Amino acid sequence: MFENHQAARSHPRVAGLIMSLCIAPQAFGSGFAVPEISTAGVGMANALVANPRDRGAVPYNPAAMAFHQGSWLSIGSLLIGPSFSVETASGSHDSEGADWLAAPMIQAAIRLDERWWAGLSINAPFGLETRWSTGTFPALAGSAALPGPEPTRSNLEILAFTPTVTYAVSDALAVSAGADIYWVKSAELDSSITALEGDGTGWGFNLGALYVTGPFSAGINLHSSATARVDGTYSALEPTMVIAGVLPPSQTAELDLEIPWRLQLGVRYEFTPALAVEFDWTRNGWSSFDEIKVIGDLDGSTILRDRNEWDDANAYRLGLTYQLQDRTQLRFGYSYDETPQGDGHFSARVPDSDRHLFGVGVGHDLGNGWQVEAGYMYVLFEERDYRSRTPYTLGGEINGTDAIDGDYDAHAHLIGLEISRSFDGL
Template sequence: MSKGSLKGNLLAAVAVVAIAAPLPAGAAGYLLKEQSASGQGTSFAGATANGMGDATGLFFNPAALGTIEGNQAVGVLSGVFPTSKTSNARGTRATRLGGSTIQGTSDPGDIGMDAVIPSGYLAYTVSPDVKLGLAITAPWGLSTDYPESWTGRYHGIHSSLLTINISPTVSYRLMPDLTIAGGLQFQYAKARLSQAVDFGSILAATGVPIAPGSRDGVGEVKGDDWGVGFTAGMLYEPAKGTRFGVSYRSSVFHELDGDSKFEGVPATPALQASFAGSPVRAKVATPDIISFGAYHELTSSFAVMADAQWTNWSRFKELRIRYRNPLRTDTVTDENWDDSWFFALGAAYKWNEKLTLRFGVAYDQTPVSDQYRTPRIPDEDRYWVSIGAGYQVTDNIRTDIGYSHIFANKAKIDLRDNLTGSDAFRGNLSADYKAHVDVIALQTRITF
């Protein structure tokens, strides 16, 4: 196989699988850190300083190119297996509607969805000082799914977000110990949301003699968009085997355009007109990220590393869907997320010339406060424990495997409906969540 066909087939495979795959959030919020098997083994400690030593470091810092000799093609497949069990769900209608119990399943079980996240990387050396890179990744995503009969169905049934990020990068060695780099992000985003609509309560509130909860319908919106952002980074190597990195990933602004549809709308002229399907638009801004990393070889066989990452989640104030239909008011969910931190520590031991073993732990702070936690993303603080290994199969081929078990704190939802806020006609809802995530990643690196 020629070099050109190898690179082409790698990138084509990544793009096809990424478009097809539903994406669960493996890290806090809806961030997907699972873009490197060699990084997975250390809980991504040292990733910003490219402690992995391969082209997957491009996802975390474009200046990772400065550590790569020659040319590389890397393909990664990360299997993410979340378990998020919902229990003790209890819903009641607003007091002004009588406060009746919302009937439905109180223990809908596991709402997480398994997925495979692909990513692909190319690194090309133009000269000892100038290098080019290309990363195709899926940096943001989530997928939760409830049965349509669950108690909290008016707050959410299905939620999914998929992104594909194409990032060309260039690095320049400014001084023997300093590399700077930058790149663009061409990002595709696609989302789908659905929830039940309590038409019985809506009619009862207008004086129609009908029982709340007696006429349920379902609403769904979906849309997609392309957006553009950038990355920038720096890598400083004061001594051989010691590196410090800092990187910035910009926000990408999306205006998702799509359509809405409603089923089960009562044959009332006002409701038929208000809940008629129409084009929709939703503004979404992914958060910007600042990362810091360090990598140090204590001996020729043993290295330690660390990472810290700040994510500007406070951009996510609300989820607002605007309808082209002038009779349909915006659908709004208050989010009010907080900025959060991720901290990781890890180590790598070179067993021999071919085998490297890795270990890492991390703390992943949730951006979601108790007051604004919703069934769509019932997030809480997470704790990572990871192991991994890399093996040099031939002079040109290396394989890596990484595994993480992610523990999440128990989460609670307590939402109130007074018929005037963003939760109007969705009902009061309380529920408990217990979650964990298993991640296993496989990677092949080819040098040429």
């Protein structure tokens, strides 16, 4: 996530290298968000904030716990198969990331009495990984004597632990509040001549409300912004460049990673006992992710401030449930997620673009309190034919320059699997 230098001003090439390694992760919501936090969410394209019926809605709006009987536990996993490619002056290149990635989806709800519930969600709301082979971006390749700072691997894994409490104000209205505890489990940014890795923690809060009257329901959920303190190491992979003073020596460094706020509003209507439709609007506060500030541990000075200048972004989500049989529910969803990343600071680390999400899923009641769910989502990124009018200069910033010109394309397959058990006696 970060890189360090004792005196970056005296090493312009290093300053450009550091800027090229600044975080630019991307996932399958806007920016570097992974909004799929339950199997029901996979099948319904994350349109669940106003859903009082399905257990998979609780991670999206904990106030929904008040409309469920008893206590229950759900355990599942999100499997992600991403594919990224780019065509540059050196030809067509595919990302060499992991074929499939896995993230946890765990939710527990405990009914304390007639009015109070307690819950805990564990999921991975941000992250993912891409890798580019050396030679993908020829303008950054440098020479044999002085290798360039080509971005090669970007890996970010963030787990969220979200304890909440819910209070039923009335039979129609419930409210919730809780904490968002983020663990940056792994943060790695590598180039052809350096390697960076670190981890850290941060926290925020969340608030929610759900109103249900007859076939109509409306929900709101807010997650605050948060700052995760990331500490780690910087390693120079070219010792001769360290001796020549082009690269700093290996050492430790730190930065504050800004996690955006998220606001989700939704309305849901049950047209028949079998058919319900929900529409959600989500706003992601990516404008808080305005800069990367790297602090060197050798003398405690700020050795880099890099601008991101991302914009707040919207997502528009439509979800549908159909009760096929008493015990079997079908789910469908579509979402359009905007990118917060403009051309001015576009990054090849993991290029971002607007995307379309198509979901389908099923939930089946096995009886005796057991329930199984499966969901599939296809994510189609809009092609981004990036051409910059800003020339790259040796030692300068790479993001937003013609050094990373190319035709970027991406898509992903997501699979959610989950099993849950209710405990009506609790």
